[in-house]
Amino acid sequence: MTIEIEDNHIKEAEQIFINGNTFDEKERVPFIKNLETCDLLAVPGSGKTTALIVKLYCLSKQLPYKDGSGILVLAHTNATVDEIEKELKKHCPNLFEYPNFIGTIQSFVNKFLANPANLIKYDSYIVKNDDDIYKKEVANFYYNNLEWKQTGETMQKLKNLLYGKANHNRGNISTKEKNQNTIDFIYYLNFDFINRKILYGGKNTTLYKYEGAAKEHYLEITNWKENLFRNGILSYKDSFSLAKWYLHNFPKVKEQLQHRFKYVFIDEMQDLEEYQIDIIDNVFFDKNSKTIIQRIGDPNQSIYNRVKDECDWKPRNIKYLNGSIRLSAKNAELINCFTYRNEEDKFQVIGERKLLKDEKEILPHLVLFTSETKGQLKSKFEEIIKNHNLHKIEERNKGFRIIGWTGERANEGDGNLCLHTIFGYNKLDKTKKEDFDTLSKYIQLFNKEKQTLEAVRKSILNALIAVLRFEDKKIIKKIRGREVERFYTKSDLIEFIKNYNYEGDYLITYEIFKDKLYNWSFNLVTSKNHKPIFDSIKNFIENQFKDWFDLKLNPKTQLFILEFKEENRIVKKIINEDQLDIEIATVHSVKGQTHCATMYVETAYKTPIYETLKLKEPSKNSTIKKREAKTIPLFKQTHSCETPSGIEALKMMYVGFSRPTHLLCFAVLGENVKDDLEKFKNAGWKIVDDLVTIYSKSQNVKE
Template sequence: MGIERLEQIKITDDDITWVESIMGFRFNNDRVNIIKNLESIDVQAFPGSGKTTTLIAKLAILARKWPYNNSGICVLSHTNVAREEIEERLGNTDIGRKLLAYPHFIGTLHSFFDTFVALPWIRSKGFCMNMIDSDVVRKSRWYMLPRGTRVYLEKNYRDAQICSYNGNIGRIDWDKQGETRQKILEAIQKSQSDGNFTFDEMLLYAKQAFDECDSLPVGLQQRFPIIFIDEAQDTNSFQWELIHKAFPEASGMTIRQGFGDSNQAIYNYVNEIVERPAFPRPSPLLLSESKRFDNRIAHLANTVAISAEQMKGTENDFSGKQSSHTLYLFSKDKVGQVIEEFAQLLLDTFSDEELLKNKKRGCHVIGMVHVKKDETTEKQFPKGIYDYWPNYEARRTSKSINPNSLIEYFRMGRFEFEKNNELCAQIEWIAKGIRRLINKAKGQNLIAATNNPFLSIIKQFPEEKQLEIRKDFYVLSSADISKEEEWQSVVSILKDILKGLDLTINEKVKEFIAWTNENYFSCNAQEAIPQVMPNHYVFEDKISERCVDLEFGSIHSVKGRTHLATLVLETYSKAHNMKAILKYLCNKPPKSVGSNHSRLKCQYVAMTRAKALLCLAMPIEFVDDKAQKSLQDTGWTIKVVD
């Protein structure tokens, strides 16, 4: 029984009308053609083109017409976004509930191969199942090793990551034969006999099942005659191998459709070279019209697209503004002004009402490199987001209070102490503030964000000075800061701390340590504490007193999101990112992409987030007069930061 059984399912214009009525969405001809298509074909969908909405509409129609009780529709992705979208849009309908139940499967690639392949196979070998968790399982195996073995492995630059199969069952990341290898394998085998596996090991057992059980693909194809792969561009080579083993196209038993955007494959094929990616297959269907932005942004983003197809934009509420999509060129000593220039442009472009209305989308500053691992050399500058804004903290991703002045950190510490009587919490808040103070005085992220800011500060001082600094912190924790003159005594101690690091007071430090009498942290008004996301920068125009909030983050962190406005920063990873692809940005691409695939894809993701305003920032020395002219001809406004 093959896909001929699906021939009785036809998607008609009446079905389109029905699904539009329940989803409240009108589909144009391109989307209608994709919804109606029931062949094995891929869909190349550009950013903001309504890919997920189109797929969900198709699933709703298929579920409504589905005649089988023991075979179903399969939807695979890397996250549960598709399932969550169905729950949100169709969860209250009979169709939605039908889609999310047997015989259909909507979930991640890992959960599919675990449920239908790896788990039954592992149990058939006599294993029980207790836990699937890579970090926890590897760590438990690591501590099963004798201490001497762990010390030896650490000297050879190995850690808990070595405690799992790699590539094949029985293979580990240790080529040497001998006692060490045997102990690692014994720890893995003991762990698995207790029912503990890593996520990747589950996929390896799935591969073993396919290699040793020829009937397995036949059963899967009978169970799922139609399969959709969402975000198909993020599927790596090993995952494609499993998909092809489970649903071989040559069998003619399954319809397979992939939905995604090859230009946004920034998670795909990590550390592997792929000459012919599995997605998209030749002659894909296209969703080329973005509903996110207009043709001006679409044209700028098309310059860095890998695919031959061109994206189109759609007029929106902001198109009439004719926003100045700006390339900021700065000398390296002016790098700190780039953020302020962008913020001022936002205030000049958007009204307060527009900023408030689009608060959820927000205004974002992003870069490819954002984690600080070491100091930035002169050749590398600017290396990461932290070189533009020293207060950026890559590890902080949850909501917290982020005071704007140092005294607010002290008040928050006092609030925590009075509320919980915990001195350590008070010291932590004071240390957070002093860390920011030191970074402002240094003009760069000298002390990175850690779980113990107090210890991070102490380590900056010679050992003979550390006891003195500890005493300073004790004095600061008990200091009275209720009056301005008392705060000045605190400032004197802070100046001595800075002096110990050969740092002095600059204008930004003066502003940060200035006395304010606003007390946001009274114990009786906890709701008044301003809840501010970390890595947010609030810019205020001193003349108009208008403010705009900027959110900082990596390019990877904003994939799939829509912004009101985006600033993309030049960063360095083996080379400066935008400098390496400057010819593409100038709309004069070289004949060969060469080694720039990943840079172009990251840049494409970054340049397709903004609904209304797109900006870039690069050192002026990277862009000569000829390149500036080409960039202007492409559609960029050039702004030299001076």
């Protein structure tokens, strides 16, 4: 069955998704029509997700396919999945029905592989797939399950061995740090369920295996691990380990998935790790597969978990989108110098944003400041925005952002700058977490992007589930003909309350609980004062909830509900009297966004070295001649970064600098660039040195 993208469907899509404009025939139309296995390397602002959306729209017009197959669309983040759904669902709802699937890599692996694997292997569906919960389980295992070697015993116990392995060559550090290192070591262990091995480190070195002298230690760890699986508790990576086992033992699953999904599209490929890429290739990319796979991304933007010299994605059969609709020519010329890897010189950032009549392209601005004048950076950014009348143009709705690599630092007393020390930034919870360590956080940090009461209701129920977990309360379930104990899920909790008869002075019914839940949810969404709602939920837990489930309210539970603490959250919009909205955010949080104007502020990340200095760092083996010949992308030179921190800075600035359509400002400490100002000017930067000059004058007056 041959399918082709039809021109009339592309025309329809142009009307819907790009306001009746037309896609260029050089890059975008060829990609939209391309239905062969390939990888698309797309520069920032090239409209890659829009091009993918249009391709999906066109393909949906021919659904259902005669062979019963469908389309699989995967992304790394929920944000991208939400964007695709928001744009497409109203125009082609059939794309969101069986046999199609649109979701994250994690949700796909859980639904089709890890969940059935866990049920077959451990008689439980996945209840909690969360790294934070898993890390707490690791800490509990280390502190409460493992024992030290006792005086007089000759053989070291597992706890001693893990402690020694985790702190080998660690130097003079405290016992507290050594314990934390051991917890981290256990947390990052990989489990090979096929070959029955426990692996550690980046090279997956074998720590223990079933067939070996350390079988006892292998069993001690895996018994703990498998007990978590029986209760449906998995880390994100556990899903992939189980999926690998499932595919190995049930190879026909691959054939079924290949038949179901004729087309597979994966966005944000640069953020995927090797084990995620491998599982998708394992399912869909083999010599017998007829599935078409197209992977989309930009290796230069691989900053998600940790910045690597090379991202794990190795592109094949490469196509390109080099034209950036977002970037102006001058900004694109600068950003192109920050590309870390340029595939055979075919990957070029080319600015294609068309200037309006009488519009002049704005030069990138280098804003100098000092530690003493850092507090004036926001007002200076506002001033530059207004000088160019950007606050009056239609594109202002794309927003104005001040961004930095480092939001908060552990050691902020050392004088090195981050967004918190400059602007008072506090990390906003953007991860849409479902589980927290206190009731106070559950009622404040729910996902506020949802326009209904669903998110807060879900968060309250999760808090009640957490209490049952602390109390070790389980439910008897019948799975495949056998009765097994499992922790409560939200649906189990609701079902228990529906069937519960409380006889006393009054009758508590499910309807009354529903009213409580609705009132709590409504008040949390509409009220800024969360303390009374916290007190009401806490009172409910200590009384009715305690009686229903016969709880003891052990120390863990008491600590969980102990006190209300106002979460220190930054208000996203900082509004001045002229209604100029500016958001303070990290580079990671704005990845994928488009702004009207962006100010990138250099900060110190971990080590007290700023981006301008990291780009200049010589490698350890550099000769004097090589150091003198070092080229800096800020001066519109092809970079020569070699050190890990230099490459980190390069990629971070590539992402941050490529956000704005009109104005890019780079705010730097004057002392870091004082010897390079002529080079900046020659490279086309406009120097703004008011904040340094003001400080210098004030110092002279004092003297």
